[in-house]
Amino acid sequence: MAPSPSQILLFFLSAAALMLIIWTITAANLTSPPRKANPPMRGIHINITHADSARNLNQTELVRRAAARGRHRISRLRSFNLSTHDDDGDGNNEYYMEISIGSPPMTFTIAVDTGSDLFWTHCFNRSGSARPGFNPRRSLTYRVLPCATSACASSPATACGDKKKCAYEFMYADFSSTTGTVSLDTVTLGSLGTTNPLSFPDIMFGCSTSSNGSLLFTDGIAGFGRGKFSLISQLGINHFSYCLTPFGTSRLTLGDTRTPARNTVTVPLLINPYNPSFYNVALTGISVGATRLAGTENAFWIAGIDRPGVILDSGSTLTYMERSVYGLLKRELVAQARLPVVDAARYDLDLCFRTTVKGARAAFPKLVFHFDGGMDLEVTRKNYIMRFKKGGAAHCLAMVPTDEGRLTVLGSYFQRDFRVAYDLKKNLVSFTPARCAAGGE
Known part of the structure; x- marks a missing residue:
């Protein structure tokens, strides 16, 4: 028996509704940030490289450079005021990691610092560097933190800038400085030996639009301090570890929850x-x-x-x-x-x-x-x-x-x-x- 006109109409309406649902789900997956991932029990394993590992330096040169970085850093560690004088810029950090920001992800090499709460990267291109900065216009998940938020009010060294954006300015112990806009975007971290990097949406970071001094030669800094605005705090990870080799490549692990060994x-x-x-x-x-x-x-x-x-x-x-x-x-x-x-x-x-x-x-x-x-x-x-x-x-x-x-x-x-x-x-x-x-x- 041939279908009636009403049955044919119902079929096409059902098919159209199904296609609309499929299209909506697909569009949402393309434009919305991924869900915050829970690290596996063994953690997210990340290679971190020493600041001088790529330089052809002998042991004497390596130690002299490390001593020079340390002299600047030790003065900052003594200071109580981290609101406008924090880390020591690129010239005074020891280890670096790769991190991706945005959707689609853009990858950068930034300093890892357990003595800082700041997380920022250069935005757009900067003078004196061939490395491109983060371009927020290319990210589907990027947004600016508004001034009228408690996060802006409680963030260090922030103020309401032009167009009601949450602006920041940090000055470092070596007198280099960075200014920009407090922003949010998806951060992606790779795990060694896997093809499934983990993404964390709505991570707050400084989108630097102006910098000088030693900061021109780094992509940014990832603070691993205990403050609520550090990268490790925002990721919601309560466990992290590192295993360091002098002047070489080391390992950083986020989220590892293994039972300690007997000799721990x-x-x-x-x-x-x-x-x-x-x-x-x-x-x-x-x-x-x-x-x-x-x-x-x-x-x-x-x-x-x-x-x-x-x-x-x-x-x-x-x-x-x-x-x-x-x-x-x-x-x-x-x-x-x-x-x-x-x-x-x-x-x-x-x-x-x-x-x-x-x-x-x-x-x-x-x-x-x-x-x-x-x-x-x-x-x-x-x-x-x-x-x-x-x-x-x-x-x-x-x-x-x-x-x-x-x-x-x-x-x-x-x-x-x-x-x-x-x-x-x-x-x-x-x-x-x-x-x-x-x-x-």
Whole structure:
């Protein structure tokens, strides 16, 4: 039996409705931001590269550059005011990661900084650089943060600019600066060994339209500090870790929730209300070999919380130690090593010994860092001694004294070949020995 005219009309109406539904779903998928992804249990694995890894530099040149970066950085770490003077620009960051912004994604290489809450990138092209900046006009998911929002009002160094946009201006410790518009867009992070990068919608960042100084030579900065506007806080990730190799490629993992190994040392993180961005731990003493340095129980101090503590910082290569404690450690190390001391100024360091690799193995004792609560972290010479081949077999202490108050900063060389994992929900940081050059396992 042939279909009636009413049946034919009903068929075409149903087909049209179905096509409209399909078209609507497709259009929505093309224009709306992807859902915020939950990282897998093993986390999002990202390669991070050292600032000097692409340069053909010898060990002496690498350390001198790291020391110069550190001198600028240590002054900023002492400061309480992060509202307009924050990080130290491109010339003073140690590690970089690739990140994509927008829909479709545009990829940039930006500095990773655990001592900062700022997340920004250059927008459009900038003078003096061949690298293109982020172009918001090409992103389907880009939008400007309006002035009349609590986020704009509570963001550091922001103000209502032209056209009621939330504008910002940051000045850095090296007097470089960046200005622009606070914006939101989708951020995409790749995972090593996978073809499924994860996307996070509506991440707030600074879209820089003007910059100067050292900031002209970087794509931007990703703050991994503890403030609510840092990249790690906005991603909603409570766990992250890194495994660092000196001056080479290292690994950053976001969202890893593996059970700590038996040889893991876990200590509480301290919260400093005057400087909440930094990762502070309560260090109460140091032992050189079997000798505990006397009088160090109250030498380490964090202003603002009035208790012993130090800063963990991946953005500093060297360890910077309160001068009186450094003097005790230096004297004890010289006494136990029993090696000839040589000039360290050529390396921009403070203490160097003349010895062979074989002699170094036998001479340098283990150091033990004693944390509040009875937890002890034992480190070998590879965490505090640098070897220089040029000009003789010099072995130098990768620690220097500082007169910046009672501040002590444990830098990335100290943290090498540890998987350093942060649990921001429980306020813990753990150290697990690892082969970082082999991927951190």
